[in-house]
Amino acid sequence: MLRALDRSKYEVVPIGITKSGKWVLEADNADRLAIQNGVFPEVDSANPAVLFTADPSAKDLVVQSNVPEVLQQVDVAFPVLHGPWGEDGTIQGLLELAGIPYVGSGVFASAAAMDKAHLKAMMQSAGLPVGPFEVVTNAQWTSQREASLTRIATLGFPVFVKPSRAGSSVGITKVKSQADLVAAIEFARQHDPKVIVEASIENAREIECGVLDSATGPKASVCAEIIVREGHEFYDFEAKYVDDSVELSVPAKLDPALHEKLRALAIEAFLAMAGEGLARVDMFVTGTDVVINEINTMPGFTPISMYPRMWAETGLDYPALVDALVQDALRRGVGLR
Template sequence: MSTENLLQSPEQPRKPRVAVVFGGRSSEHGISVVTAGAVLSAIDRSTYDVLPIGITADGRWALTADDPARMAITDRKMPEVAQLAESTEGGVVLSVEPGNREVVYTEPGSVPKALGEVDVVFPMLHGPYGEDGTLQGLLDLAGVPYVGSGVLASAVGQDKEYMKRVFISYGLPVGPYEVIRPREWDNDPAAARKKIVDFAGEHGWPLFVKPARGGSSMGITKVNDLSGLDGAIEEARRHDPKILVESLLRGREIECGVLEFEDGPRASVPAEIPPVTAHEFYDFEAKYIDSASGIVPAPLTAEETAEVQRLAVQAFDAVSCEGLVRADFFLTDDGEFVINEINTMPGFTPISMYPRMWQESGVSYPELVDRLIQAALRRSTGLR
């Protein structure tokens, strides 16, 4: 795609321009590219003008090919923005001056090219530097509407510790957990380790050790006894210096989607993630490489369905979310729903659980994408 093809013609009626931003600096870079490819395939080009912008793993904003076929998992390998970028040196600049939504393409030795205004951003980034409020803050500075939650909700939704603290303050049921902050581990790893061992003594093994600010099950280890603890901590800290330790909740894994409609948020039919026999738990490989499939709708009673839908919307409101959320629960053996976490920008390929739950709820994938864009266009760009 040349920059000339992206210029908006003054002679044609102007369609709303959607910048699909994807990739990024987090360890979830590849799945973000896959997700964006699915969204690019679904956006109605007769309604919207589309501008694909990829953020490379080192943080450069690049114009990319509008070619969803090249954005899929191939031979168990994740795609990268660098493989899609139109130039290895050219970059995209979005003004942070409120009211100026002009996108400019720059390349060394060339005159900058104005590519027209952006009306809304669809940020398909996962993890830090994109899903955690950082990109949302930039877009708020620029006065550009965007799909999904604002700065606060995105930050809380990314940090599992503070997410749980908010849930608790709103009376949502949360499982036992412990947090090891960076300073604790750096200054006294023996004391931090003892803190976890004491937690295991109270709640039992196995434990799950995970990055406090991460997603797609990256960096998570199921630890069955003390011998595996140090390796699990090291793996989690590769993704985030703050780690979260959770006890095993015995029961069924249930997910529920929340979508913002004109009259407020509504919950989808729930889904169930059955046990994955080829994996220790529902990890990254199971989700994205081996495509372990969930059951939609989940085989729940009418009362159970209504309860998990109520809790999902309550979690959406508790964190002040906007646009969309996938809420993940355990239905424990004693019949109680316990919320594990929410995801403010869940996996969004057509086979991902969030779109599948809404498909079963009567909202097709293209309609889901359109609803999110329209909700963003309606929303104020002021304080949220």
């Protein structure tokens, strides 16, 4: 993204967030911040710490030192972040308080889409298709474990056991028999005390669609298909980021009528969750049947990621897509809308 932003149009101030949550100024060096040979870069925790003031009339980015120094005013933020505190409405809330427009969904849609259980409930209430699932909260697992296991058993096997609020496939297990269920729930709980268990949609095609907001409403990209090759039971973390075990088919080879149906469904889903900016709607397709698996409000955005590739195939290349997102954020602004 650093590489793609048009420097004749934008002055870019990269901010890194360390693993402990400290915000630091980063060097504007796209190469250093790229994933290289499977190695993930880390931000420079020794760099000067920065913060946004919660004064919406200032929009100041302040360098913290003994004597705080106002670096500059910020027009718009691009939260290039995954997961809790990045994609779940919390940083969006911070930016709302600071009065700084930002790319992507607002507080509500970010929080709702981050939680797979809430997202499914929202889709259901809009009459959109989702697969069978059961939720096990921390309280239920602690005090009603047997009843929880009985509920889950109604789904049959195999099931997918997931942290309700994670991503990148972390903490997810495909469970084929009762004997492995408790261990899978405990594993998911290492990432989130709230767990969702879903009936496995067997032999389904995994189809994704990109949604991009605009002044005239959301638009859908062409769809793409994830084809997981040998050695991976599903689209797991290694398959997503590290090895070469998936084939991304862009555009997906779909019957044109089905393709249009999926694109329309992606837009309906985006509207149903009050999405803004962008989202990637992930679906499972069996024949002509479709269920929505999940919606990512800040989908993977490396040059080889699905979201930018789907838009490139639709006629919007990576720099144009990044520009459209920044302009969309500036158009929307902050506050109730």
